[in-house]
Amino acid sequence: MKIRNHHYRTIWRDAQSVCIIDQTKLPFAFEVERLHTHTQMCEAIRSMQVRGAPLIGAAAAYGMVLGCQHNADDQTLQSVASQLIATRPTAVNLAWAVQRMLQQLLSIAVAERAQAAWVFAQAIADEDVAQNQAIGQHGQELIAAVATANPEQVINILTHCNAGWLATVDGGTALAPIYAAHDAGLRVHVWVDETRPRNQGASLTAWELAQHAVPHTVITDNAGGHLMQHGQVDMVIVGADRVTKSGDVCNKIGTYLKALAAYDHQIPFYVAVPTPTIDWQLTDGTDIEIEMRDADEVAYMQGQDEDGQVRRVRVIPNESQALNPAFDVTPARLVTGIITERGVFPPEQLKSLETSL
Numbered sequence: 542m543k544i545r546n547h548h549y550r551t552i553w554r555d556a557q558s559v560c561i562i563d564q565t566k567l568p569f570a571f572e573v574e575r576l577h578t579h580t581q582m583c584e585a586i587r588s589m590q591v592r593g594a595p596l597i598g599a600a601a602a603y604g605m606v607l608g609c610q611h612n613a614d615d616q617t618l619q620s621v622a623s624q625l626i627a628t629r630p631t632a633v634n635l636a637w638a639v640q641r642m643l644q645q646l647l648s649i650a651v652a653e654r655a656q657a658a659w660v661f662a663q664a665i666a667d668e669d670v671a672q673n674q675a676i677g678q679h680g681q682e683l684i685a686a687v688a689t690a691n692p693e694q695v696i697n698i699l700t701h702c703n704a705g706w707l708a709t710v711d712g713g714t715a716l717a718p719i720y721a722a723h724d725a726g727l728r729v730h731v732w733v734d735e736t737r738p739r740n741q742g743a744s745l746t747a748w749e750l751a752q753h754a755v756p757h758t759v760i761t762d763n764a765g766g767h768l769m770q771h772g773q774v775d776m777v778i779v780g781a782d783r784v785t786k787s788g789d790v791c792n793k794i795g796t797y798l799k800a801l802a803a804y805d806h807q808i809p810f811y812v813a814v815p816t817p818t819i820d821w822q823l824t825d826g827t828d829i830e831i832e833m834r835d836a837d838e839v840a841y842m843q844g845q846d847e848d849g850q851v852r853r854v855r856v857i858p859n860e861s862q863a864l865n866p867a868f869d870v871t872p873a874r875l876v877t878g879i880i881t882e883r884g885v886f887p888p889e890q891l892k893s894l895e896t897s898l
């Protein structure tokens with residue numbers, strides 16, 4: 542994505558280091574952090590400096606690179622892989638990327654691994670960029686179909702959390718069709734769910750849409766149903782952290798509620814994912830491990846005060862407890878279609894994709 546006229550990916554190699562955009566600093570500061578060890582990459586994933594299913598997959602791949610630069614024997618590779626996989630359990634992309642790196646590295650001589658690892662990780666990053674470009678094209682066709690039916694009308698699309706450029710290496714998943722439609726001249730507007738507790742919508746989706754001058758409005762997580770009830774939403778497009786082969790969708794907490802409201806109002810509900818987000822070993826989404834994050838993410842909020850200082854404030858009584866499940870599961874019956882780099886599939890046809898991968 543272009544930021545201040547400079548094209549960035551969200552993660553890239555710089556000599557023997559890996560650079561990331563520190564997403565915990567957005568939208569009030571744009572800071573690049575240089576990582577030198579796999580331990581630093583584990584912390585960057587765990588603390589959500591980098592987040593988003595496809596991006597944490599690529600980040601974990603680069604973590605494998607950093608972890609084998611000084612010692613690339615089998616035991617070291619296995620230890621680094623285990624540490625990276627343990628950082629976050631829900632997005633299947635992370636374990637998928639680590640296993641792919643491990644398989645490729647274990648199949649070559651120890652002396653070749655340090656250098657080859659950079660090539661293997663770059664391939665995962667480049668594949669993500671290409672997949673998201675294709676998702677954008679397939680998804681844009683869905684938006685164009687709505688525009689054809691209503692040429693004068695602005696097309697209102699609701700999205701939840703951040704499944705944009707910042708959640709991937711480049712291009713985004715749920716936002717890729719929106720960028721493609723906007724760039725093709727279609728009149729799109731995005732309702733951006735703030736997405737408590739970490740506000741990936743308010744802080745990240747709004748920020749990146751603004752960088753690309755896409756019209757958007759930040760709303761509370763609770764407003765989506767009301768807007769749907771009043772005909773203000775033409776479609777919903779979200780990302781996912783893990784999709785089962787039956788089309789059950791695990792995504793940021795609150796997605797399920799949006800799907801229920803969309804279903805009740807016959808509003809198309811699409812999920813945009815690259816195929817590495819599909820878990821072919823799983824059928825029932827309720828079997829997916831849901832990451833339970835620190836309750837302080839609910840108890841505190843971060844923002845900028847009038848003096849431009851970023852502050853963290855408590856928003857619940859000291860005596861109160863909080864619970865912080867980071868994801869929920871939307872059953873396939875509530876999903877209109879899954880937008881992949883191979884095309885758009887109704888959930889019941891997703892399994893036909895497995896044999897062609």
Ligand SMILES: CSC[C@H]1O[C@H](OP(=O)(O)O)[C@H](O)[C@@H]1O
Nearest residue numbers: 592593594702704708780781793
């Ligand atoms: C295309 S990103 C998919 C997914 O990842 C985000 O989770 P997190 O911000 O906790 O890493 C969110 O669920 C996005 O929809």
